[in-house]
Amino acid sequence: METPDPADTMKIAVVGCGAMGSVYAGHLASAGHDVLVVDRWADHMAAIAAHGLLVAGPDGELRVPVRAYTEPPSEQADLVVLAVKAADVASATAQARPLLGPGTVVLTIQNGLGSADVAAAELGADRLAVGVASGFGASVRRAGEVHHNAMRAMRFGGYGTIDPSEVERVARAWRLGGFDAEAVSDIAAMQWEKLICNVAYSAPCALTGLTVGQVMDDEHLGPVSRAAAEEAWQVARARGVGISVTDPVEFVRDFGGRMPAAKPSALLDHEAGRVSEIAFINGAVPREAAKAGRDAPVNATLTALVRAREASWTKPPPA
Numbered sequence: 163m164e165t166p167d168p169a170d171t172m173k174i175a176v177v178g179c180g181a182m183g184s185v186y187a188g189h190l191a192s193a194g195h196d197v198l199v200v201d202r203w204a205d206h207m208a209a210i211a212a213h214g215l216l217v218a219g220p221d222g223e224l225r226v227p228v229r230a231y232t233e234p235p236s237e238q239a240d241l242v243v244l245a246v247k248a249a250d251v252a253s254a255t256a257q258a259r260p261l262l263g264p265g266t267v268v269l270t271i272q273n274g275l276g277s278a279d280v281a282a283a284e285l286g287a288d289r290l291a292v293g294v295a296s297g298f299g300a301s302v303r304r305a306g307e308v309h310h311n312a313m314r315a316m317r318f319g320g321y322g323t324i325d326p327s328e329v330e331r332v333a334r335a336w337r338l339g340g341f342d343a344e345a346v347s348d349i350a351a352m353q354w355e356k357l358i359c360n361v362a363y364s365a366p367c368a369l370t371g372l373t374v375g376q377v378m379d380d381e382h383l384g385p386v387s388r389a390a391a392e393e394a395w396q397v398a399r400a401r402g403v404g405i406s407v408t409d410p411v412e413f414v415r416d417f418g419g420r421m422p423a424a425k426p427s428a429l430l431d432h433e434a435g436r437v438s439e440i441a442f443i444n445g446a447v448p449r450e451a452a453k454a455g456r457d458a459p460v461n462a463t464l465t466a467l468v469r470a471r472e473a474s475w476t477k478p479p480p481a
Contacts, residue, residue, distance in 0.1 A: 168372035171195050172240040172335050177254050178321035179206060179230070182271075183245030184308040186339075188217035198229040198239075200257060207232050209306025216307040238263030241332060244270040248277040248426075248442035255284035262289075267328050269293050269318065273360060274442030275353060275450065278321050287322025291329050294318075294352045299424065315342045319349025351405050354398040356455045357446065358407060360426070362391040362414040364369060365444045365464035368428035369471070372467040375422025378415060388414065389460045394447045400454040428468070435475060440468040 171194050176187040179201035191197040199215075201207055210230035217224050238380045239261045246254045251272065258268065262285065270281045271293035299311035316336055320329050329345040336343035346352060366377045366387050377383045388411045395410035407413045428438035447461035 170331075170334055170338060172331075173238075174198075174241045174243065174335070175200065175234065175239040175258070176243045177201075177234070177258050177261075178244060178246030178250070179203070179210075180245070181302050181308050181310075182245055182295070183216055184215060185219075185300050185310045186243060186271075187228055188215045188224060188226055188308070189339040189341065190335065191215070191228050192224050193335075193340070195335060195339070197226075198231065198235070200231050200234045201251050202232055203305075204221055204232050206230075206302070209304075213306055215476040218303070218307070218309045220311070221396045230368060232387070234258065235258045236260045239266055240322055241335065242266055242268045244272075244277075244281060245269065246272070248272040248274055248439045249437065251277040251280045255281055257315055265334060267291055267386055269325070269332055271295055272442065273356075276442045288324055290321040291318050291324060291332055292321050292349050292353070294349065295357055296356065299421075304327040313340070314414065315344075317344055317346050317349065317352050319346050319352070321349075348404055350403055354394070354403045354405050355407055355413075356416070357443065358391050358394045358398070358405075358410055359414050359417040361394045361444045361447060361464075362387045363418065364426045364428040364438075365390070365440060365461075365468050367426045368432045368438060368440065368468055369464070371429065371433075373422060374418045374424045374426065378418040378422070386460070386464075390444065390447075390464060393458050394458045397447055397454065397456060397458055401450055432471075437472045437475070438468065440465055440472075444468070 173196040175201045176183050179199040181204045187197050192308045210228055214225045215228045218239040242258050242261050244254045268285050268289050269291045270278050282290050294317045296315045302308050316335050319328050333345040363374045366383050377387050391410045391414040398405050431438040444461040445465040448458040451458040
């Protein structure tokens with residue numbers, strides 16, 4: 163962790179304080195940033211307000227004082243972090259408005275593709291940075307307490323006309339919090355490289371209840387998983403994205419081999435009876451393919467199967 167310099171500290175508002183948002187907030191606060199969190203989970207906010215936020219991980223535990231609100235206060239932040247799920251970005255942007263000043267940077271960190279477009283349309287592309295989180299596994303133990311298994315890397319890039327120096331300032335703020343954080347010039351390539359891995363496992367795991375390693379090695383699901391990844395890779399290349407991946411099958415098998423017992427967020431959502439972010443993960447591939455005049459039948463089919471299953475949870479029972 164870098165030595166904090168008062169000139170580098172920021173007033174940071176984290177909108178969406180679930181497992182990942184709590185990990186972000188706790189470590190940023192531990193570095194001396196003035197951090198507040200906003201989430202509609204009243205018990206979580208009350209516990210944080212009363213006892214501080216407890217974050218446990220491989221390096222031990224830290225408990226830090228963090229201001230917690232169910233509705234945002236009317237005070238301007240230097241940085242607003244949208245740490246909600248992709249489907250909740252539209253509502254989070256509305257929540258974030260009281261926190262915005264003329265110089266506020268908004269950082270959106272979600273799985274898949276498409277949520278940054280929503281944030282930019284609502285809050286402005288000239289203030290928006292996009293984050294990619296890799297190698298995180300986080301969960302909420304109880305109100306006020308979260309746990310993470312690892313924090314591999316955070317990468318940040320500008321969405322529109324934001325000054326690159328502002329993106330670098332954000333990256334430095336996260337490095338102060340102990341994150342492996344860097345500003346990069348091509349965030350789209352990193353988003354797609356993560357997406358290629360996510361599409362290989364998100365829908366197959368959610369549909370079957372299997373872990374990443376089980377899907378990867380299954381004689382029936384393995385080929386489907388690899389076909390989804392290869393299709394996403396082909397679409398990225400057709401869209402002119404500068405990905406560095408040359409062999410998508412090897413790429414996703416290497417990814418899966420490092421975390422065979424992991425459950426993707428889509429599976430965790432299904433286990434909790436929640437609608438997943440599948441429309442922004444596997445569902446992003448056919449949308450992007452259409453922009454290049456192509457089809458993406460593997461990912462389109464996987465998305466349709468997941469959404470059909472989820473629709474049965476949201477339909478009212480018959481009269």
